[in-house]
Amino acid sequence: MIAQRSRPEIPDCAWSRPIGLGWEKPYTVRYASNLDDGPWHGMPLGGFGAGCIGRSSRGDFNLWHLDGGEHIFRNLPACQFSVFEETADGKTQTYALSTEKPADGSLAAWQWYPASRETQSTGRYHALYPRSWYVYENVFQTQLTCEQFSPVIPGNYQESSYPVGIFDWTVHNPTDEPITLSIMLTWQNTVGWFTNGAASPEIEVRDDGSPVYDYQPRWGESTDNFNRWIENNFRVGCLMSRLSTHEIPREGEGQWAISTVANPSVEVFYHSRWNPEGDGDVLWQTFATDGTLGDSEDETPAAKGEQIACAIAVRFTIRPGRTRKIPFIIAWDFPVTEFGTEPASYYRRYTDFFGRNGKNAWAMVRTTLKHSDTWKESIQAWQNPILEREDLPNWFKMALFNELYLLTGGGTLWTAADEQAPVGHFGVLECLDYRWYESLDVRLYGSFGLLMLWPKLEKSVMRDFAKAIPHQDDTPRIIGYDRVNQITPLVPVPRKVVGATPHDLGAPNEHPWEKTNYTSYQDCNQWKDLPCDFVLQVYRDFKLTGSTDLEFLQDCWPAVVQTLEYLKTFDRDGDGIPENAGAPDQTFDDWKLRGVSAYCGGLWIAALESAIALGKILQAKATESVTPDPQTAISTYQTWLDQSRPIYQEKLWNGEYYRLDSESGSQVVMSDQLCGQFYAQLLDLPDVVPTDCAKSALNAVYQACFVKFNQFAQNSERNGLKPFLGAANGVLPDGTPENPNATHPLEVWTGINFGLAAFLWQMGMKTEAFELTESVVRQVYEQGLQFRTPEAITASGTFRASHYLRAMAIWAIYGVIEGF
Incomplete structure (x- = not known):
């Protein structure tokens, strides 16, 4: 019998940082007019030209490059993983896995993961593009690792364009007693947000002589957004869409999907519609009690000024010494990129393989669940010969792969x-x-x-x-x-x-x-x-x-x-x-x-x-x-x-x-x-x-x-x-x-x-x-x-x-x- 690994193998050369630990004196921007988001950047997820999302070493999703060439760096607290744990003696603890508590007072009922200090680590973030890992330590009794990646594969001109993020959770019980665990993924419906709301953005020249223009994303404009719970054989999840009268989708229109796998050894719970601007108690009250959700289905579209989000949770009991793997998928389908005040539009490359109607996020989920292991193996087959070279120092291997992040996160365009x-x-x-x-x-x-x-x-x-x-x-x-x-x-x-x-x-x-x-x-x-x-x-x-x-x-x-x-x-x-x-x-x-x-x-x-x-x-x-x-x-x-x-x-x-x-x-x-x-x-x-x-x-x-x-x-x-x-x-x-x-x-x-x-x-x-x-x-x-x-x-x-x-x-x- 082959022994199970308690954690996935993380290359020694991967860039690493304690979860939530800040920088004493990071570099700051030279010119006030230049962009300085601060140091909380992590590896981006997503295929080339598909738009990308980013998650930092403190666990928050904060990079939203979903409108071709445009930059949004902003924490969206409702987009998050959370974990409930109950040990054999009945003790429970529950955390949303970001060390960044919402600054606006939302989700006040949630408990946020403790940040590492110089003297005490709560885990580490590792990154070696296009893969990254969160290793959680000294908080849960369970050993938890989340590996995340997208199918960015050299010489591949299909999957490398896919707008998907794979989150493979490895859960190991090192104790002598069974542990019940529940992993929850919540996501806010942001369909329609990622397009310029400035009708005629004028080009100006800033203080360093460079041309700039006004970009005003339709952040928070969620009217007519709706969420739908889907059970499709062993695939389950939430599909986030928007009511639209357009036969051909416009920029920013499309879908999100979050999903996981159901099988007899796990329980899946869901809540298809909740308010991410409130205190979040409608989820946290049940999830923090026993790791469940209310199995609530509601496809009512959002009213003007209203925000909606959805949630899925997977609960299971893991026996002593055993290891389990739980996959989650995030997929998005925003097929159109527009340019100019009299827009020229292009379909993104991935639409050559999934269609162009903006209704293919669930098809991406199906494809991803079927092929993600093969994609990971292809990435490893590419990287391992370099990682195994003893003549190359670790810092060089790390930077060699991580500098490729720009091919995903650099406002990348890749048309059909x-x-x-x-x-x-x-x-x-x-x-x-x-x-x-x-x-x-x-x-x-x-x-x-x-x-x-x-x-x-x-x-x-x-x-x-x-x-x-x-x-x-x-x-x-x-x-x-x-x-x-x-x-x-x-x-x-x-x-x-x-x-x-x-x-x-x-x-x-x-x-x-x-x-x-x-x-x-x-x-x-x-x-x-x-x-x-x-x-x-x-x-x-x-x-x-x-x-x-x-x-x-x-x-x-x-x-x-x-x-x-x-x-x-x-x-x-x-x-x-x-x-x-x-x-x-x-x-x-x-x-x-x-x-x-x-x-x-x-x-x-x-x-x-x-x-x-x-x-x-x-x-x-x-x-x-x-x-x-x-x-x-x-x-x-x-x-x-x-x-x-x-x-x-x-x-x-x-x-x-x-x-x-x-x-x-x-x-x-x-x-x-x-x-x-x-x-x-x-x-x-x-x-x-x-x-x-x-x-x-x-x-x-x-x-x-x-x-x-x-x-x-x-x-x-x-x-x-x-x-x-x-x-x-x-x-x-x-x-x-x-x-x-x-x-x-x-x-x-x-x-x-x-x-x-x-x-x-x-x-x-x-x-x-x-x-x-x-x-x-x-x-x-x-x-x-x-x-x-x-x-x-x-x-x-x-x-x-x-x-x-x-x-x-x-x-x-x-x-x-x-x-x-």
Whole structure:
């Protein structure tokens, strides 16, 4: 007989935190206008583009990303698990399993779970995306563990889209007497809440120069919502819906379902309609007495101003030494995402498999109960080979998986498939402060996880950029940087110029994929890195997925040629390299570069080599005629390369590292000065710079931007600062600021650090690569930034731009270690 495990196996490397224990001094936001929800973030649940929910380490459901691209962070107390326990001597105890008592006085009859203290643990929360666990200790006599996950599986383009959360409870009785236990799941009917109630949200420019718009969810608008109790063979649960006259559901319309399994060894109780704004006694009076509910059925729709919720409970007795497993499912079906004041609407990807009428939550329950064990096994089969590696430290394994959280929680869009998009359109926000999709300069680093695990989605993004490059949008806009810095006159610029690679694929309040270049902080038509970023990612996505997808190359090739020709127009002196113009015109968009720059110039050379490689492949393997003519393009690019290479070395190499640029006179050591060389090596292209120069420059970066900068940062005014933050973007060789008031140069960018670490590893500096990576990982996961990883942290204990896309660059490190 195989012995039963008293608790599910939790990987040692999972991020862990005592349940309910706060942070003494977490990072706080740098700019008042930026988002700062505080540190109570947990792993999100839900499939890509399906909307997601989040539950923190204190046990509360508090993240509601159910309207595409929009953010709501707010505890909903009625959405909760609760446990009743009765021991053999008749003693009972009952807790709602959140340590956060409602601030508004609701549910006053409920008893809330005690929070851990430094000296006494009541359990631990563990997370290793897409799984997380709550282990309850020192309160109940029973050993209780709740494992929760969604079917996010690499290479899977169906189940990875499902809007479901699975909650597998493992219950073990370690005592010598039987114990009666009841687990209750309550849920508030929020159908109709997750859509913008602002009729015409106007775009404004906030204090940091970024465009924003008003989002007013219909929070609390529950009129006509109703709940229905369902018994369907062994499946039981509550279905939450809304009366509607619309044949085709609108945004926010659909269903919730909560469910469990009935069998002869358990008792199931329910209450289909109760008031979550009251004291909750209608549930708690019976549940806290004996673990039952009143088996009340009431499908009366909610009146105006009324709130309704439902509840299910499973009661059973567990014998001494035995272990039981109890599943719960939460599913939601909100099939439509709308954009803009004259809405364009898309069906979500999961509707390709469940239908589009918004009435399929129970079908999702049936599917989930049937397949959840297989899904979990698939997740384990993916993760275990990495988890079992002894050459990778636990902190790295933890962050590697957990940084993928953004693919669920990053305001993700994934539309239903059509002829033009066989797996649908896909997009992740740059972040929640900069709410636009798939910023190309950011995904140069942050898209490695998507490429390595879901390559079809990665290619769909690049195809959408390729389609956008030929388009023109003459809408005039004032540049936010000019406003902030009071640069006059404020001259409008066109939103999108033909041939320019767009910065992003649009924003949730307009029409993503159709209206690009949403950001207006800078004139992105002038950026010198975006065309190169596009070309490099096209070749990367082709080469690192087997070098066989000629259709993808042919789809992107015309845009490659067009955008490189456009970028060459910025070569004002005809030396072969486009010059930076003095206004910030690249991904470091608050940092002025002048003339030939190390960062943009290196990307230019690597992009030309990529384009030549692409052209040669199309020449050799294309079965039909290719336009534009590859041979003509190759000849042109080779001419530009022959000019560029000596100029780059001559103007920028100072004998130790590459200068920031050719005209500013700055002596700053830029941490990302050789991103182009990293990409060239990654793609087996000719080197941008000599190997000895690259090694010397990397050593200079490591010493100045990491070692010496962090020695300087130890004098920060932030008490308790860990000695090493990571590498600053740019400091003088002694680690001090060139300009103490600078913004981007003195920030530690999480994704840039991970990209730099991948380059260090690539160049044989493996110890330095892991030192750098570990510093950043510990800052994020020990200082309250988990599952909201920011773009930047500072020596004063502040952060900027949470939930940031670039941090998924940690997968570039793993890719380099594995050799892709």
